[in-house]
Every structure is written in structure tokens, then in C-alpha cells.
Amino acid sequence: MKCIIVYGRGLDANDHQLYLACKRLVGDVSLIRVSDLSAYVGSDGVRFWRGSREVTGVELCFLRSLGSGGLEKMMARVGVLECMKAHGAAVINSAYALLNAKNKFYSSARLAEAGLPVPKTYLTESAHWAYRATQGLRCTVYKPLLGSMGFGSMKFEDADMAFNAYRRLEELGQPLYVQEYVEAARDLRVMVVDGDVIASMERVPPKGEWRANVARGGAVKPARISEDVEEASIRAAEALNLFYAGVDVLETREGPVLLEVNGSPHWQGLREATGVDVAGRLVEAAIRRIKR
Numbered sequence: 001m002k003c004i005i006v007y008g009r010g011l012d013a014n015d016h017q018l019y020l021a022c023k024r025l026v027g028d029v030s031l032i033r034v035s036d037l038s039a040y041v042g043s044d045g046v047r048f049w050r051g052s053r054e055v056t057g058v059e060l061c062f063l064r065s066l067g068s069g070g071l072e073k074m075m076a077r078v079g080v081l082e083c084m085k086a087h088g089a090a091v092i093n094s095a096y097a098l099l100n101a102k103n104k105f106y107s108s109a110r111l112a113e114a115g116l117p118v119p120k121t122y123l124t125e126s127a128h129w130a131y132r133a134t135q136g137l138r139c140t141v142y143k144p145l146l147g148s149m150g151f152g153s154m155k156f157e158d159a160d161m162a163f164n165a166y167r168r169l170e171e172l173g174q175p176l177y178v179q180e181y182v183e184a185a186r187d188l189r190v191m192v193v194d195g196d197v198i199a200s201m202e203r204v205p206p207k208g209e210w211r212a213n214v215a216r217g218g219a220v221k222p223a224r225i226s227e228d229v230e231e232a233s234i235r236a237a238e239a240l241n242l243f244y245a246g247v248d249v250l251e252t253r254e255g256p257v258l259l260e261v262n263g264s265p266h267w268q269g270l271r272e273a274t275g276v277d278v279a280g281r282l283v284e285a286a287i288r289r290i291k292r
Contacts, residue, residue, distance in 0.1 A: 001059045001290070003029040004050075006037065006081070008065030014266050014279070015064055021279040025287065026060065034067040039080045046087050048080070058084060060286055061091045063098060064264050074099075090290050092282075093263045097241045101263030102146055104177055107240055114239040116232055117257045120180040127166035130176045135159060139181035142166070144174070153211060155181060182257050184250035187212040188223055190233040191270055191278060193244045194285040197233060200225045201273040214269035222274045225249075229256045236261050243289070244282055246270075 003026045007015050011031065022029035030050065038049040047056045061084060066077050081095040093101070101107050105123040112118050122133050123145070134140050140162055144152040156162035166176055190200045202223040203212035212218040225233075229249055236258055237245040246265025250257040267278035 001026050001028065001287075002055070002057055003060040003062075004055060004058050005029065005031050005062045006034050006064060007031065008034060008067040012266070013268055017267075017271075017279040018062055018064070018282070021277070021283040022062070025280070025283045030055065034063075034065060034077050035069075035073075037077065037080050039083055041083065046083060048084060058089045060290060061085075061089050062282075062286075063091055063093060063095060066095065066098065090286065092243045092286055093245075094241070098263040101240050101242060101245070101261055104143060104145055104260060107261055110239050111236055111258050111261070114235060116236055116239065117255065119182050119257060119259070122176070122178045124176050125170065127163060127170040127176065130166045130178055131159065131163040134162070134178055134180075137180045141179050141181050142169075143177050143179065145177045182250050182252060182259075184252050184257070186223065186251040187218075188225060188229065188249045188251060189265075189270060190225060190229065190247045190249055191244070191265065191267065191276075192233050192237040192242075192247060193278075193282055194289060195234055195238070196285075197225070197230050198281050199270050199274045199276040199278065200229075201270050203269070214266070218269075220269040220273040226251075226256075232256045232258060243286070 003022050005015060005018055019029060019031055032050045036051050040047045047054060049055060063081060066074060078095040081091055085091040085094060105121065108118050108121045122130060124130050139157050142154045142165065154165060169176060187203045188200060189203060191198050200223050201220050203214065204219040205212040206218065214220060229251065233247040233249060236247050240261055242263050246262040248259040250259055271278055
């Protein structure tokens with residue numbers, strides 16, 4: 001089986017673990033930066049390259065990132081990867097599914113349409129509209145629409161302080177993605193692979209910090225989760241057509257609330273907390289899917 005791992009600008013520890021798991025379980029595996037992919041299509045078929053080396057005939061592709069760049073670059077990369085998928089490669093997760101998961105508002109809408117609980121969420125390009133729309137909320141959180149790991153997120157308990165930030169963001173041409181802040185007993189990360197929860201952990205924010213992301217210094221510990229949390233996490237991955245996902249869930253007195261679903265999650269903290277070989281479990285599940 002020919003396998004590739006497609007990454008963004010640079011490799012991280014998760015990509016390396018995935019490579020080693022593929023090497024052990026698949027054998028033929030290559031790491032390819034997404035910007036190095038090229039393709040051809042004509043009446044005589046389709047072909048794919050990594051630089052000058054042809055990689056036509058890939059059966060399994062782990063897509064970890066679409067990299068950075070403008071709209072045309074993104075569309076080019078999506079086109080190549082979707083063409084690869086159309087010609088027999090299992091692309092995990094697919095380019096369109098990954099894009100949809102990265103768009104926080106769109107993914108929140110998909111979850112809500114699936115009947116899953118999400119915070120009250122607003123998206124606008126107008127600071128005045130965001131200010132008026134969130135007047136009834138005691139506490140709000142602004143997040144970059146395409147951001148990750150908690151970077152750039154801001155929490156506001158004062159609506160006028162929030163407006164000042166919104167106005168500046170509007171001036172910079174940034175869309176305003178704003179959510180109601182949800183009080184929670186536990187902040188959970190649940191890893192779903194092919195319809196099953198393989199591991200879960202609780203994330204504890206550092207003293208004086210409201211964000212519990214591992215990248216922000218959050219501590220991690222293994223967590224037993226309820227059937228409600230497990231079911232919601234599995235349904236969230238299904239709603240976004242993700243083969244695997246890191247689902248961020250807030251455990252509240254009213255039940256689970258889904259914050260985000262990550263289509264290319266980091267699993268270092270999860271592995272540290274639980275000892276689960278996430279990369280190995282992911283590759284095994286992908287192989288089973290191809291052989292069905």
C-alpha cells in the first residue's frame with residue numbers, strides 16, 4: 001500500500017508520530033509538504049507528483065494541513081487532493097471536511113443543525129452589530145474564525161471593552177466570531193476515530209488563565225466521560241464528515257456543550273495524559289476502512 005502524509009509549512013511531533021506509525025503498519029510512506037504537490041489531468045488519465053518525483057497510485061493519504069496562503073493557493077491544493085480522492089485514494093481527513101471544520105462558524109452551524117448543543121454564536125463584520133447582538137450576554141468570547149490552540153481569543157465581561165476590541169478588529173478587516181462564554185465543570189478533549197472514542201482527557205487552565213488549551217500551558221489528566229459526552233462527540237465528527245477528530249466539549253450542569261471540532265488535532269497532550277498511541281490507532285483504523 002502506498003501512503004503519504006501531507007503537511008503544511010513544517011513538521012511537528014504529531015506528524016513524526018504518524019510517519020513512524022505508517023512506517024510500522026503500512027511500510028511505503030512519504031512525507032509531502034502540501035505546496036510541493038502537483039497534478040496532471042487529461043484524456044490519458046491523471047498523475048500526481050511531489051516535486052519531480054511521481055506519486056501516482058497513492059492509496060492512503062493523511063492530510064494534516066492545507067498550509068498557508070491566499071484563496072487561489074487553497075483552491076489549487078483542494079483541487080489536487082480532491083482529484084486524488086476521486087481516483088482511489090482514501091484522504092483522511094478530506095480537504096473539504098478539513099476546510100469546513102476549520103471554519104468555526106460553519107462547523108458550529110452544522111453541529112446545531114444535527115441537534116447538538118453549541119454556545120450562542122454570532123458572526124459579523126460589523127463592530128456595532130456585534131455589540132448590539134451580544135448585549136444580553138453576561139460574558140462573551142471573541143475567537144479568530146480560522147484560529148487554533150486558543151491563540152488570539154479574548155474574553156470580555158464588559159460590553160464596552162468588547163466593542164473597543166471589535167472596532168479595532170473591524171478596522172483591520174477581521175470578521176468577528178463571538179460566542180457566549182459557558183461556565184463548565186470540566187473542559188474535555190475527546191478523540192474520535194472512525195466512529196469510536198479512543199481516548200479522552202480533561203484540560204485544566206493555568207492559574208489566572210481562562211483558556212485550558214495545552215498550547216497555552218493547560219495541564220492534562222485522563223478523564224472518564226459520560227455516555228452523553230461520548231455520543232455527542234461521535235455525532236459531532238459524523239456531522240462534519242471527519243474520519244477522525246479532536247472534539248472540545250464543555251461539561252456543564254445542563255449536559256455537554258460542544259465548543260469546537262478539530263479536523264487535524266494535535267494529540268501530544270492526550271498521549272501524555274492517557275498513554276494511548278493515537279497515531280497507531282488512527283493508522284490501524286484507516287487500514288481497516290480501506291480493506292472493507
